[in-house]
Amino acid sequence: MKFIPQLNKEKLLSPKKVTKKSKVEKRLTVLTWLTILAIWYLVTELRIFSATLVPSPYKVWLTFLTILKEGYNGVSIWVHLGASFRRLLIALGLAVTTAVPLGLLSGYFNKIEAIIDSVVEFYRPLPPLAYYTLLVLWFGIDDKSKVILLFLAGFAPIYIACVSAVRKINQDYILSAKSLGADQKRVFFKIVLPACLPEIFTGIRTAFGVAYTTLVSAEMVAATSGIGWMVLDASNFLKSDVIFVGIIIMGITGVIIDAGLRFLEKKIIFWKGHV
Amino acid sequence: MKNNLTKKILLIIFVGVLTISLAGCGGNSSNENQTSKALPDEINFGILRVPNDETIAIAEGLFDKYFADKGIEYNLIVFDSGAEANKALASGSIDFATMGNTNAITALSRELDVEMIWIHEVLGEIEALAVKNGSGINRIEDLAGMRIATPFASTAHYILLNALKNAGIADQVQLLDMQTAEIFAAWERGDIKAAYTWQPSLGKLLESGKVLISSKDMIDEGYITANVEVVRKEFSDKYPDLVVSFINCLTEAADIYRNNPEKAAAIVAEQLGIEKKEALLQMRGSSWYTAEELLGEEFFGTSEDSGAFAIIMKDTSDFLQNQNSIEYSPTQEEFNEYVNPIYIEKSLE
Numbered sequence: 078m079k080f081i082p083q084l085n086k087e088k089l090l091s092p093k094k095v096t097k098k099s100k101v102e103k104r105l106t107v108l109t110w111l112t113i114l115a116i117w118y119l120v121t122e123l124r125i126f127s128a129t130l131v132p133s134p135y136k137v138w139l140t141f142l143t144i145l146k147e148g149y150n151g152v153s154i155w156v157h158l159g160a161s162f163r164r165l166l167i168a169l170g171l172a173v174t175t176a177v178p179l180g181l182l183s184g185y186f187n188k189i190e191a192i193i194d195s196v197v198e199f200y201r202p203l204p205p206l207a208y209y210t211l212l213v214l215w216f217g218i219d220d221k222s223k224v225i226l227l228f229l230a231g232f233a234p235i236y237i238a239c240v241s242a243v244r245k246i247n248q249d250y251i252l253s254a255k256s257l258g259a260d261q262k263r264v265f266f267k268i269v270l271p272a273c274l275p276e277i278f279t280g281i282r283t284a285f286g287v288a289y290t291t292l293v294s295a296e297m298v299a300a301t302s303g304i305g306w307m308v309l310d311a312s313n314f315l316k317s318d319v320i321f322v323g324i325i326i327m328g329i330t331g332v333i334i335d336a337g338l339r340f341l342e343k344k345i346i347f348w349k350g351h352v
Numbered sequence: 353m354k355n356n357l358t359k360k361i362l363l364i365i366f367v368g369v370l371t372i373s374l375a376g377c378g379g380n381s382s383n384e385n386q387t388s389k390a391l392p393d394e395i396n397f398g399i400l401r402v403p404n405d406e407t408i409a410i411a412e413g414l415f416d417k418y419f420a421d422k423g424i425e426y427n428l429i430v431f432d433s434g435a436e437a438n439k440a441l442a443s444g445s446i447d448f449a450t451m452g453n454t455n456a457i458t459a460l461s462r463e464l465d466v467e468m469i470w471i472h473e474v475l476g477e478i479e480a481l482a483v484k485n486g487s488g489i490n491r492i493e494d495l496a497g498m499r500i501a502t503p504f505a506s507t508a509h510y511i512l513l514n515a516l517k518n519a520g521i522a523d524q525v526q527l528l529d530m531q532t533a534e535i536f537a538a539w540e541r542g543d544i545k546a547a548y549t550w551q552p553s554l555g556k557l558l559e560s561g562k563v564l565i566s567s568k569d570m571i572d573e574g575y576i577t578a579n580v581e582v583v584r585k586e587f588s589d590k591y592p593d594l595v596v597s598f599i600n601c602l603t604e605a606a607d608i609y610r611n612n613p614e615k616a617a618a619i620v621a622e623q624l625g626i627e628k629k630e631a632l633l634q635m636r637g638s639s640w641y642t643a644e645e646l647l648g649e650e651f652f653g654t655s656e657d658s659g660a661f662a663i664i665m666k667d668t669s670d671f672l673q674n675q676n677s678i679e680y681s682p683t684q685e686e687f688n689e690y691v692n693p694i695y696i697e698k699s700l701e
Contacts, residue, residue: 127463127464127465128463129442129462129463129464130442130443150676151676210537213534213537213538214537214541217538217541217543218528218530218534218538218541218543218544219543298530298534299501299528299529299530299534299538299543300528300529301526301527301528301529306529309529310504310529312435312439313435313504313505313529314435314458314462314505314677314678315438315439315442315458315459315462315464316462316679317462
């Protein structure tokens, strides 16, 4: 009862400051993009580089509209995006369901960490392309090898976030819960898991980013659909306008999904920053 | 006060960006001034690992004779197909590039500042559609509903598309874009049962497969493909003599094959890591022409009278445009200018 008004008071105090600050920052962000657009426009207008290297913003816009209307290579852009996101979501789903329990267990029990940690640490810094050829040899050219590549890319960040989250838990919470008679199971679900959730979410967001950057490599071998493949195929014919469109689409969808994840984070972990 | 600060920050950013971009331009132009010397410091060649005159020239040290001995450093950059070579040309990383004529068309269509100066070989049995033994595929029509791998944008891709079109099953197969080494791996795994590719990787597929149709069969139907050499115009304008030297170098290499096929096969076999017998077979799978023959009306023609190859290029280009592979199909006049016989003519003077 006493706690809640205090919270509100805090929230009431801060908005003014926050909005004022964010206004300036928003302006700066918008201005940065306007500057980038202006330079892009200028560079193409002055023909400093050939249109093959740097297509004009207008040309890219026209290509974007054509791709929206007619698709690429006779396949709608939504099918390409759908194919990419199907691979991405399956891989991330697998990564979350395996990395979270394994990570929490590793943080909890040193013996489990001893088994898993070194393997993760070994493959984590490897460039995905280096072992992708192997995955293709083992799992074939279909979606299986692509999903596994994205899974491996996404697994490490979530796992590491989980381990460090468990390590950071304030031991007082666990001890007090125990002294109040909570058993292991309750300690885990009532104390450990909620306390770790914020970091797990950060891990998932990082994992999404890493998996997304791996997407183009994953679609490099024998794909016939996907937004990454579209970019690669366009580069075979030096269609730089399509490459630009593909990259911009990837960038925007990436931002949107990250925003979605942050929204979820706020909804699920409403207590973040108050513990 | 705060507004002032933002304005100042914006101004600084704007000026900073402007200086950087201007400095970038300045750097470029001063570089160009520097290189206008009698000889370049180095030449970068984009090559393909295929049994052709260039491979012999490299193995026999002819590049040393024509370039290194003049004090020019040369670098050989291996590409899997002309599509990659095109990217390197676009960025100016290489001066010369070997590529399929389909890639050379892409280069012209995308306004890369290059010209075509040589035909290494006209492709025959060296590129073919291989199907796996026991797959039950005996005619092209049997491929309906199957997956076929090929390096996209290549000459093989072009011939495959036409063969499928002529058989009326173009929209009933799934084409997979793969590099030659990946095709072999997928073939071994059993992921694909058909692939259109070139030697030497084609040879590995044929160890457990057979040829359904080759580029030679398609020549009879009027679909001609070739590996050609393109050079950046910026380079050829500045050093026309070196372009001529390169043609002499290739001619000397091809003469080894013409005079002594066995010897040439041994050279190629060692360079590509294949059997000598295999190498000879692969080389016989394409037609090599002398400088005199290339100046005939069938190919380059002369500076006054363009030959038939420019027309082949235009036809191929129109096909690629129909496929939506290229957006713009250059005109016949542009192709006549692009397929440039002047350096071959000079090499014979």
